[in-house]
Each structure stands twice: as C-alpha cells, then as structure tokens.
Amino acid sequence: MPEFRSKDPLHGVTLERILVELVEFYGWEELARRVNVRVFQHDPTVPSGLKFLRKTPWAREKVEQLYRHMLREHPR
Known part of the structure; x- marks a missing residue:
C-alpha cells in the first residue's frame, strides 16, 4: 500500500523549524x-x-505564509 503524503508543506514541521529556516534564509532584518x-x-x-x-x-499565520512562499520560490 502506498504511503500517504500530505500536500501541506507545514505537515510535520515544527514552528521552531519554520522560524529557524526563515531566519537562515532571510535573516532577522528581512x-x-x-x-x-x-x-x-x-x-x-x-x-x-x-x-x-x-x-x-x-x-503565526503570517510566518507560516512566508514559509510556504519561501518553499515555493526556493524549493529544497
């Protein structure tokens, strides 16, 4: 049976990880x-x-939206 994968890029991602990745990508000032x-x-x-x-x-919603945007524009 195939494994189910959520299409939500936030699924399984902690708020801490989101914030750390945003800071690493944009820096605090941006x-x-x-x-x-x-x-x-x-x-x-x-x-x-x-x-x-x-x-x-x-x-939190704004940060999550920015994270989604970052993933769309700069996929890993």
Missing part, C-alpha cells in the same frame, strides 16, 4: 520587514520569537 512585529526587530532570538508566535495567531 524577516522583520516581511513580518512587522517588534520581537523580530529588537534583539530577536528564536526562543522569544517562538513565545510570541505561539500566543499571537495572526503573526
């Missing part, structure tokens, strides 16, 4: 420009970003 939140602009860290994104659904 990420802050694309997702305009203070936590990405002033002394950004992955732990502080994760804390904010976990309690702020609209920001």
Whole structure:
C-alpha cells in the first residue's frame, strides 16, 4: 500500500523549524520587514520569537505564509 503524503508543506514541521529556516534564509532584518512585529526587530532570538508566535495567531499565520512562499520560490 502506498504511503500517504500530505500536500501541506507545514505537515510535520515544527514552528521552531519554520522560524529557524526563515531566519537562515532571510535573516532577522528581512524577516522583520516581511513580518512587522517588534520581537523580530529588537534583539530577536528564536526562543522569544517562538513565545510570541505561539500566543499571537495572526503573526503565526503570517510566518507560516512566508514559509510556504519561501518553499515555493526556493524549493529544497
């Protein structure tokens, strides 16, 4: 029986991995420009970003959209 693979690029990807990959690809400055939140602009860290994104659904959605865009434009 063939293995089921989700077409959702976020399936099985942790929020931490999303954030780390975005920072590696764009850098904090460009990420802050694309997702305009203070936590990405002033002394950004992955732990502080994760804390904010976990309690702020609209920001998490923007980060997830940017991740999908990054994967479409620059497939691995």
